[in-house]
Amino acid sequence: MSNQLKAITLTHVRYFKGDQLGCFLAWISLVPVFISLGGFVSHFLFRRELQGMFFALGLTISQFINEVIKTNVQQARPETCVLLEMCDSHGWPSSHSQYMFFFATYLTLLTYKKFGILFRKQMLLVALVIWPLALLTMYSRVYLGYHTVAQVFAGAGLGIFLGGLWFWVVNSILRGFFPVIEESFFACRLIEEYNWSIG
Numbered sequence: 001m002s003n004q005l006k007a008i009t010l011t012h013v014r015y016f017k018g019d020q021l022g023c024f025l026a027w028i029s030l031v032p033v034f035i036s037l038g039g040f041v042s043h044f045l046f047r048r049e050l051q052g053m054f055f056a057l058g059l060t061i062s063q064f065i066n067e068v069i070k071t072n073v074q075q076a077r078p079e080t081c082v083l084l085e086m087c088d089s090h091g092w093p094s095s096h097s098q099y100m101f102f103f104a105t106y107l108t109l110l111t112y113k114k115f116g117i118l119f120r121k122q123m124l125l126v127a128l129v130i131w132p133l134a135l136l137t138m139y140s141r142v143y144l145g146y147h148t149v150a151q152v153f154a155g156a157g158l159g160i161f162l163g164g165l166w167f168w169v170v171n172s173i174l175r176g177f178f179p180v181i182e183e184s185f186f187a188c189r190l191i192e193e194y195n196w197s198i199g
Helices: 020-028 031-046 050-073 095-113 120-143 149-182 185-194
Strands: 005-007 014-016
Touching (some): 014 020, 020 120, 031 120, 050 095, 050 149, 095 120, 095 149
């Protein structure tokens, strides 16, 4: 295996040139980006479902919490950060792991409870695709040298906790306000301006 690092175009995710597993895991570690840009942006543009909007808001809040923790704990990344040129950022907890495990937890609960557009028959998809992607993302961050094992497990644990907590907040407290939000001045303006249907 060559010692030359290669980056995926338009990203800062690096792997050793010639390392096929590293290349695969580098793409896996970009899954949170694909979910954010592909999944939530398209959902927002085409469906405007409040459940999905609050799901995306929860992921954003989760990542903000991650940054606050990293800034306060200031735990260094592994020594490979020198090679990756990432030593100026902190490693605990892993934001990639936190994102994916928040996503997997919230989506599992959403699917199980049959809220929004999801149904229980999709639970198999969640179990066979989403959770393995979360685990692979966690593994990729260690394999590629961005995080230690402790850092990715901390991110995963925090993601599961925040995903479950946010699901409870949205569906036990905020869900009762959905009709009010749908009939709000802001929602009515969006419907008038862009011919949207929020619900």
